[in-house]
Amino acid sequence: xxxxxxxxxxxxxxxxxxxxxxxxxxVASSGIPSMIRLFGFxxxxxxxxxxxxxxxxxxxxxxxxxxxxxxxxxxxIPLVLTYVMNRLKIRKEIEDYINIPSSLILCSLLTIVAYxxxxxxxQTRAPFNVAGVFAVALAIMxxxxxxxxxxxxxxTQILGLMFVENGVFLAAVAMTYGMPLxxxxxxxxxxxxxxxxxxxxxxxxxxxxxxxxxxxxx
Amino acid sequence: xxxxxxITGALALLxxxxxxxxxxxxxxxAGYLAxxxxxxxxxxxxxxxxxxxxxxxxxxxxxxxxxxxxxxVVGFAGALYSAPFIAxxxxxxxxxxxxxxxxxxxxxxxxxxxxxxxxxDNIGVMWVSIEATTLASALMVSFDxxxxxxxxxxxxxxxxxxxxxxxxxxxxxxxYASSHAGGPESGSLSWRTLLTSAATIDPASMKFAxxxxxxxxxxxxxxxxxxxxxPRTYGExxxxxxxxxxxxxxxxxxxxxxxxxxxxxxxxxxxxxxxYLVFFGLISVVFSVPLIIAENDVKRIFAYSSIEHVGIIxxxxxxGTFYGIYGALLHILNNAVMKxxxxxxxxxxxxxxxxxxxxxxxxxxxxxxxITIGFLAAVVAVTAMPPFSLFLSEFNILRGGLxxxxxxxxxxxxxxxxxxxxxxxxxxxxxxxxxECRADARPVARRQQLIPVVLLMPMLMLGFFIPDPxxxxxxxxxxxxxxxx
Numbered sequence: 001x002x003x004x005x006x007x008x009x010x011x012x013x014x015x016x017x018x019x020x021x022x023x024x025x026x027v028a029s030s031g032i033p034s035m036i037r038l039f040g041f042x043x044x045x046x047x048x049x050x051x052x053x054x055x056x057x058x059x060x061x062x063x064x065x066x067x068x069x070x071x072x073x074x075x076x077i078p079l080v081l082t083y084v085m086n087r088l089k090i091r092k093e094i095e096d097y098i099n100i101p102s103s104l105i106l107c108s109l110l111t112i113v114a115y116x117x118x119x120x121x122x123q124t125r126a127p128f129n130v131a132g133v134f135a136v137a138l139a140i141m142x143x144x145x146x147x148x149x150x151x152x153x154x155x156t157q158i159l160g161l162m163f164v165e166n167g168v169f170l171a172a173v174a175m176t177y178g179m180p181l182x183x184x185x186x187x188x189x190x191x192x193x194x195x196x197x198x199x200x201x202x203x204x205x206x207x208x209x210x211x212x213x214x215x216x217x218x
Numbered sequence: 219x220x221x222x223x224x225i226t227g228a229l230a231l232l233x234x235x236x237x238x239x240x241x242x243x244x245x246x247x248a249g250y251l252a253x254x255x256x257x258x259x260x261x262x263x264x265x266x267x268x269x270x271x272x273x274x275x276x277x278x279x280x281x282x283x284x285x286x287x288x289x290x291v292v293g294f295a296g297a298l299y300s301a302p303f304i305a306x307x308x309x310x311x312x313x314x315x316x317x318x319x320x321x322x323x324x325x326x327x328x329x330x331x332x333x334x335x336x337x338x339d340n341i342g343v344m345w346v347s348i349e350a351t352t353l354a355s356a357l358m359v360s361f362d363x364x365x366x367x368x369x370x371x372x373x374x375x376x377x378x379x380x381x382x383x384x385x386x387x388x389x390x391x392x393x394y395a396s397s398h399a400g401g402p403e404s405g406s407l408s409w410r411t412l413l414t415s416a417a418t419i420d421p422a423s424m425k426f427a428x429x430x431x432x433x434x435x436x437x438x439x440x441x442x443x444x445x446x447x448x449p450r451t452y453g454e455x456x457x458x459x460x461x462x463x464x465x466x467x468x469x470x471x472x473x474x475x476x477x478x479x480x481x482x483x484x485x486x487x488x489x490x491x492x493x494y495l496v497f498f499g500l501i502s503v504v505f506s507v508p509l510i511i512a513e514n515d516v517k518r519i520f521a522y523s524s525i526e527h528v529g530i531i532x533x534x535x536x537x538g539t540f541y542g543i544y545g546a547l548l549h550i551l552n553n554a555v556m557k558x559x560x561x562x563x564x565x566x567x568x569x570x571x572x573x574x575x576x577x578x579x580x581x582x583x584x585x586x587x588x589i590t591i592g593f594l595a596a597v598v599a600v601t602a603m604p605p606f607s608l609f610l611s612e613f614n615i616l617r618g619g620l621x622x623x624x625x626x627x628x629x630x631x632x633x634x635x636x637x638x639x640x641x642x643x644x645x646x647x648x649x650x651x652x653x654e655c656r657a658d659a660r661p662v663a664r665r666q667q668l669i670p671v672v673l674l675m676p677m678l679m680l681g682f683f684i685p686d687p688x689x690x691x692x693x694x695x696x697x698x699x700x701x702x703x
Binding site: 154 | 360
């Protein structure tokens with residue numbers, strides 16, 4: 001393995017650890033705007049990581065996946081979510097069932113679980129640390145799921161789902177060098193349309209609610 | 219095969235573009251007749267062995283054809299029923315007249331996605347199309363924009379999306395498990411290729427993949443840990459939508475489960491996979507029965523019944539013996555047609571009375587005889603009474619269970635059948651023959667009243683004998699699991 005490749009594999013590791021940090025930060029953050037930004041930031045990290053893997057593993061079609069990530073997850077989905085947030089005037093602090101410090105401890109436990117599971121599932125000969133990336137992916141999925149369950153606001157539930165999707169995407173890229181490009185596009189498109197439709201649903205719920213108190217809890 | 223996709227795709231575009239209701243109806247009915255005809259031709263050439271080897275993205279085997287038959291029946295009946303129903307809703311000012319086209323555009327998009335799902339050989343495309351069915355149907359569930367309906371649609375969308383995200387993870391893991399043997403390049407997403415190379419797939423990661431796939435696609439089918447969305451969704455959706463979801467879409471979700479059960483069974487051994495299937499199926503049955511007994515909203519009762527029947531089918535698949543699997547596959551067909559008829563007749567009842575609570579429905583046989591006869595027949599059929607074909611499929615499943623030695627599971631199923639029968643008898647005999655007659659039924663289109671009755675005819679026929687082509691399809695599909703009569 002040349003020094004050049006070694007540097008890149010280190011970078012990949014760094015990027016994915018940052019991606020994990022981003023989702024943990026989202027657990028700790030209390031406002032929806034910052035969560036949306038963190039989601040965009042994490043997606044950007046994933047795109048960079050994907051591009052690097054494309055280089056290390058010599059899989060040019062991954063560049064397409066990186067491009068889709070930038071277009072859909074860094075720009076379009078955060079835009080849609082911000083629009084929904086502004087239209088519905090959701091400004092209130094996020095409410096959750098478990099408070100933030102305990103949530104963080106729980107999420108660290110989830111990360112440990114993810115690493116423990118990984119050791120049983122993954123054996124690999126890839127040119128970079130696949131097991132590490134897989135563990136991060138699984139951890140992001142679990143934490144995203146936790147956000148969905150823990151947060152009361154509907155918009156944060158969508159964000160939790162998006163974090164789960166990011167985790168799945170990361171696993172796909174790291175373990176199998178992504179799906180074929182056509183399938184990859186289908187997946188991105190579906191996720192994007194799902195976000196749009198969820199936004200529409202939120203508007204509809206908003207419209208059918210008359211009680212202001214109830215609207216506050218959306 | 220691509221013809222089917224072209225038909226549904228063209229129907230979606232035409233429904234969105236054409237301005238006249240009558241023309242939209244005619245085009246849709248003609249389209250679904252053509253769909254059925256193409257399916258029939260496919261079945262004929264398949265059974266004659268003249269359809270040649272599968273190539274490219276699409277394939278069809280006996281299992282695909284079985285589901286295509288279901289889709290064409292449900293699609294045609296649904297289109298026939300939807301037209302007067304939606305027109306009636308518009309007349310009652312529950313929907314704006316502009317939504318007529320939108321409804322049929324979504325309806326056909328849903329069927330396009332379902333067709334793509336069953337024809338696709340690629341497990342990635344399968345995932346994409348099942349997600350597409352969720353998206354199209356969520357918009358249909360919230361179609362009348364009532365608060366309850368929108369909230370139900372939101373739950374449905376959120377829970378199914380999370381389930382489907384797990385299924386995607388399972389798909390990725392499957393891809394990984396298959397590529398593990400010979401380096402990342404050798405991985406495949408083609409179901410056929412995966413099955414033929416099952417021996418080289420890594421079992422450790424495949425087992426992990428199977429759990430995620432079962433959880434993910436099980437959510438969509440309505441297996442218990444993730445079935446909470448079903449009663450609300452079926453309860454609040456417009457009746458034709460509930461019918462199409464409980465009939466067609468459940469069959470499609472079960473189709474994905476069958477595909478992956480075959481694949482994972484080939485890698486992990488049928489017995490391992492079967493244990494999980496029996497377990498999840500049984501808890502679905504066990505959880506749904508008390509809820510059926512406690513529920514009083516007519517459509518929600520049937521939603522719980524749908525959970526129960528999905529459980530029965532999955533248990534049948536899990537038994538792993540010929541009769542179990544044969545019965546389960548037949549039950550997929552029966553359940554699809556039955557649930558369509560059931561929700562349509564429940565919809566008629568609700569349309570005629572504006573009442574969903576079974577305790578407040580009484581003596582319906584007097585005021586709306588045809589609707590009530592259809593409703594009662596559907597209820598009797600769904601409890602698997604002998605002349606109807608559900609009896610035959612459930613009987614086969616139980617026989618398969620005894621064959622495999624799963625006596626406990628068979629016992630649980632029998633008790634569940636009995637309890638559901640009693641619950642249905644108590645609840646619905648009151649609805650039909652109760653004492654307090656009222657005569658204020660609203661008019662319901664004749665066509666709308668007849669469709670459930672007509673749908674029940676073939677079910678009655680299938681209870682007496684199974685036509686040879688269907689029998690051969692079922693045997694061949696069961697052969698995917700490696701079992702023979």
